[in-house]
Amino acid sequence: MEYLLALIVGITLGLLGGGGSILVVPILVYIVKVDPKIAITMSLAIVGLTGLMGTLRHHKNGNVMVKLAFQFGAMTMLSTYLGTYLASFISGQLQLYIFAGVMLLASASMLKNGKKIKIKPSSNLTIFGAASVVGIVTGLIGVGGGFLIVPALLNFFYIPMKKAIGTSLLIIAINSYIGFMGNIINSPNLELDYQFIAIFTILAIIGSVFGAALAHKLPQEKLKRIFGYFLIAMGIFMIIRETLL
Numbered sequence: 001m002e003y004l005l006a007l008i009v010g011i012t013l014g015l016l017g018g019g020g021s022i023l024v025v026p027i028l029v030y031i032v033k034v035d036p037k038i039a040i041t042m043s044l045a046i047v048g049l050t051g052l053m054g055t056l057r058h059h060k061n062g063n064v065m066v067k068l069a070f071q072f073g074a075m076t077m078l079s080t081y082l083g084t085y086l087a088s089f090i091s092g093q094l095q096l097y098i099f100a101g102v103m104l105l106a107s108a109s110m111l112k113n114g115k116k117i118k119i120k121p122s123s124n125l126t127i128f129g130a131a132s133v134v135g136i137v138t139g140l141i142g143v144g145g146g147f148l149i150v151p152a153l154l155n156f157f158y159i160p161m162k163k164a165i166g167t168s169l170l171i172i173a174i175n176s177y178i179g180f181m182g183n184i185i186n187s188p189n190l191e192l193d194y195q196f197i198a199i200f201t202i203l204a205i206i207g208s209v210f211g212a213a214l215a216h217k218l219p220q221e222k223l224k225r226i227f228g229y230f231l232i233a234m235g236i237f238m239i240i241r242e243t244l245l
Contacts, residue, residue, distance in 0.1 A: 014211020048176025083139020110228030
């Protein structure tokens with residue numbers, strides 16, 4: 001069952017150019033029955049590797065601004081590690097509550113109908129602040145943060161959407177690696193199933209190839225809205241479940 005869901009995660013990534021990775025933690029926690037802290041660490045490995053493969057595909061089309069990705073990634077590194085450090089002091093349940101809140105924010109990003117978020121940065125400090133938020137979210141709850149990174153690249157660096165998506169995947173890969181290593185350092189007793197991580201990642205990558213092939217045949221905005229409503233339902237489910245059980 002979990003491997004079928006890995007394919008679905010990949011297909012969603014391929015269809016929408018992002019978003020599917022936010023399903024990894026709920027799948028690991030509620031379907032595979034993995035401890036939340038272990039699930040978040042495993043998610044960072046899975047999201048990072050799938051993001052790296054996505055980067056390679058986008059790079060072939062000239063849609064990855066490598067220098068910008070490493071500049072933005074450098075700004076997020078410290079905050080990503082800080083996120084993993086903070087995570088070592090809070091319960092797995094609280095992390096899931098935060099995750100549910102981020103999932104609801106991601107749904108808003110999916111439902112905004114492609115409208116550009118209007119942000120007027122006044123200084124480099126504003127950009128650094130946005131990068132820091134992305135890093136903390138990645139380190140704390142194990143999501144790539146593409147729904148935060150893409151608007152930041154669009155509005156702070158004024159690059160085309162295709163380049164923003166491609167560049168965001170490299171940033172996600174960088175942040176996920178830092179987050180994964182941060183969790184290993186700050187929580188050395190975590191028992192990770194590396195074989196499961198490898199199989200799940202490979203299937204997600206295969207699914208993303210199928211999803212990308214289908215993407216041009218299906219209405220993107222309608223798909224994003226459907227997925228946005230699904231994220232709302234999932235976020236509410238997580239809050240209720242963690243409150244009642």
